Amino acid sequence: MGKKGLLLVNLGSPDSPTKKDVKPYLAEFLMDSRVIDVPKALRTLLVKGIILQTRPKKSAKAYAKIWWEEGSPLVVISERFTAKLAAQLEMPVALGMRYGSMSIKNALAELDAKGVDEVLLVPLYPQYAMSSFETVVVKVLEDQRKHFPEMKVQTLQAFYRQPDYIKVLGDHIKKQLEGFDYDQILFSYHGIPERHIRKSDPTKFHCAIDGNCCSINSVAHHTCYRHQCYETTKLVREYLGLPEEQVALSFQSRLAGDPWLKPYTDYEFERFAKEGKTKLAVITPAFVSDCLETLEEIAMEGEEEFMEAGGESFKHISCLNDSDAWVALMKDWVTQWETTSELPYV
Numbered sequence: 001m002g003k004k005g006l007l008l009v010n011l012g013s014p015d016s017p018t019k020k021d022v023k024p025y026l027a028e029f030l031m032d033s034r035v036i037d038v039p040k041a042l043r044t045l046l047v048k049g050i051i052l053q054t055r056p057k058k059s060a061k062a063y064a065k066i067w068w069e070e071g072s073p074l075v076v077i078s079e080r081f082t083a084k085l086a087a088q089l090e091m092p093v094a095l096g097m098r099y100g101s102m103s104i105k106n107a108l109a110e111l112d113a114k115g116v117d118e119v120l121l122v123p124l125y126p127q128y129a130m131s132s133f134e135t136v137v138v139k140v141l142e143d144q145r146k147h148f149p150e151m152k153v154q155t156l157q158a159f160y161r162q163p164d165y166i167k168v169l170g171d172h173i174k175k176q177l178e179g180f181d182y183d184q185i186l187f188s189y190h191g192i193p194e195r196h197i198r199k200s201d202p203t204k205f206h207c208a209i210d211g212n213c214c215s216i217n218s219v220a221h222h223t224c225y226r227h228q229c230y231e232t233t234k235l236v237r238e239y240l241g242l243p244e245e246q247v248a249l250s251f252q253s254r255l256a257g258d259p260w261l262k263p264y265t266d267y268e269f270e271r272f273a274k275e276g277k278t279k280l281a282v283i284t285p286a287f288v289s290d291c292l293e294t295l296e297e298i299a300m301e302g303e304e305e306f307m308e309a310g311g312e313s314f315k316h317i318s319c320l321n322d323s324d325a326w327v328a329l330m331k332d333w334v335t336q337w338e339t340t341s342e343l344p345y346v
Contacts, residue, residue, distance in 0.1 A: 005116030012097030013072035017063035023056040034135040066295040074291035080322040129225040170239040184277040191251035273309035
């Protein structure tokens with residue numbers, strides 16, 4: 001019997017909200033072939049020749065707006081979650097980031113130094129996408145095979161529709177909505193190019209992105225980010241008993257050039273206000289930890305956009321972060337794997 005350990009992986013962060021540290025972080029992120037999935041020569045031209053000439057300064061200003069005294073919110077929250085979880089488990093636990101200085105290789109080395117040879121990998125993303133979940137798995141296996149060939153790695157699959165996750169997320173939303181008089185709830189998910197959906201489709205024909213394919217049962221749904229976002233939204237809405245007309249879904253964080261998943265979050269802010277839906281609550285369920293995309297893009301910029309369009313009140317609902325219920329749920333999943341060597345769900 002091998003010694004088991006847990007590897008948690010989140011997105012990552014620059015080391016500081018300065019152009020000097022943001023630039024290499026963005027370079028690593030954007031040069032990932034699963035993030036900008038074009039031939040390397042073109043990707044290099046786009047990233048190093050165009051994007052990195054202006055984006056680091058702009059991104060550094062955005063990071064500075066949300067930076068905590070302890071550091072990057074995403075990193076601090078992830079570390080808090082890891083510490084709470086580790087205190088309730090008997091196995092070694094390590095935290096790595098897909099991008100930045102908290103590398104996956106170092107996290108694996110930490111587990112290896114503690115004698116771990118069976119690892120449960122948990123990408124901290126509820127939904128599957130090639131630019132988030134998939135790139136984490138690929139990078140972990142790449143580093144494991146290169147540096148720790150004797151290790152075995154199993155991966156906890158995307159938990160976007162697991163009933164216990166839906167309950168924890170739904171209860172979290174309900175609690176934060178207490179005392180807020182809303183007339184619209186928006187589930188805003190991180191955006192991805194439409195071509196990523198088609199590339200992730202194992203059938204190569206099902207994902208037409210035509211408004212119907214996500215509701216027709218298919219093996220493609222196992223790797224379809226769009227379907228999984230709609231499914232999470234529907235299940236939470238049903239769990240909370242919310243009227244359909246009060247719940248909407250959108251996608252944020254897009255780049256110019258190619259078609260990205262619609263509707264766009266910023267467009268929805270304007271539409272709601274113009275339609276008289278002036279009391280808006282926004283939840284970002286593509287993330288389990290608050291980060292730049294939730295704290296700056298939604299809680300700051302989003303509120304400003306909505307209010308300027310005619311909105312009256314705006315509520316940003318935090319991610320699960322290191323909430324006790326979320327920690328307890330992860331503990332249950334990990335403990336099941338620890339005691340049975342089987343993943344808690346498939």
